[in-house]
Amino acid sequence: DSGVTQTPKHLITATGQRVTLRCSPRSGDLSVYWYQQSLDQGLQFLIQYYNGEERAKGNILERFSAQQFPDLHSELNLSSLELGDSALYFCASSAWDTTYEQYFGPGTRLTVT
Amino acid sequence: GIQVEQSPPDLILQEGANSTLRCNFSDSVNNLQWFHQNPWGQLINLFYIPSGTKQNGRLSATTVATERYSLLYISSSQTTDSGVYFCAVERPTSGSRLTFGEGTQLTVNP
Numbered sequence: 001d002s003g004v005t006q007t008p009k010h011l012i013t014a015t016g017q018r019v020t021l022r023c024s025p026r027s028g029d030l031s032v033y034w035y036q037q038s039l040d041q042g043l044q045f046l047i048q049y050y051n052g053e054e055r056a057k058g059n060i061l062e063r064f065s066a067q068q069f070p071d072l073h074s075e076l077n078l079s080s081l082e083l084g085d086s087a088l089y090f091c092a093s094s095a096w097d098t099t100y101e102q103y104f105g106p107g108t109r110l111t112v113t
Numbered sequence: 114g115i116q117v118e119q120s121p122p123d124l125i126l127q128e129g130a131n132s133t134l135r136c137n138f139s140d141s142v143n144n145l146q147w148f149h150q151n152p153w154g155q156l157i158n159l160f161y162i163p164s165g166t167k168q169n170g171r172l173s174a175t176t177v178a179t180e181r182y183s184l185l186y187i188s189s190s191q192t193t194d195s196g197v198y199f200c201a202v203e204r205p206t207s208g209s210r211l212t213f214g215e216g217t218q219l220t221v222n223p
Contacts, residue, residue: 002157031209033209033210035211042213042215042216043213044213045210045211045212050209056209058210088154090156092211100144100209101144102209102211103158104155104156106154106155107154107155107156109154
C-alpha cells in the first residue's frame with residue numbers, strides 16, 4: 001500500500017458526460033500528479049500540483065481540469081467524455097516539488113461507452 | 114522530449130530463472146524509478162535510483178547516469194513477479210513529470 005488513495009476504483013459512463021476523480025496524497029506529501037494510462041499512448045503525465053498551485057502541465061486536454069485543495073487532496077475533472085478517454089487514471093504524490101520519489105495510487109479505471 | 118527505451122519488450126521465464134531488464138534514456142536525468150505493474154493494474158515502487166546500485170531481496174538495480182542506462186535484475190523469479198516492469202525518468206529541466214518507457218512484459222511460468 002503506497003498510502004495514496006483514489007476514488008472511485010471503477011467508473012462507467014456515457015459519451016458527453018462529466019466525471020470527477022479524487023485523490024488523497026500520502027500524509028505529508030505536498031505534490032500531487034495525475035497520469036493517464038491508455039493502450040495506445042502508454043503512461044503519460046497530465047498535470048502536477050504543488051501545495052495548491054499548478055506546477056507543470058503535460059498532455060492534458062482542454063476538456064480536462066484539475067485542482068488541489070487546502071487539505072492537499074486533488075480532483076481531476078473530465079468533461080465532454082469521448083470513447084478515447086477510456087483509460088486508467090493514476091494519481092501520484094511526492095514529498096516536495098522535484099527530484100523526489102513518486103508514489104502511485106491504485107488508479108481509477110474509466111470506461112466511456 | 115526525452116526518449117526512454119526498455120528492452121526486451123517481452124520476456125517469458127521458468128520459475129527460478131534470473132533475468133535482466135534494461136532501460137536506456139536519451140538525456141541526463143535527476144530521477145529514475147522502476148515500477149512493477151501487477152495484473153490488477155497497480156503500480157508498485159521498486160527502486161528510486163538516479164545513480165548507483167541498490168538491492169531489495171531478490172531484486173537489484175543499477176543506474177549508470179553518465180552512460181544513460183539502468184538495469185533491473187530479478188533473481189530466482191517467482192510467478193508473482195509476472196507483470197509489466199516500467200522505467201520512468203525525470204529530467205532536470207522538465208519539472209517533476211515522469212516520462213515512462215513502454216515497459217517489459219514479464220511472464221513467469223511455474
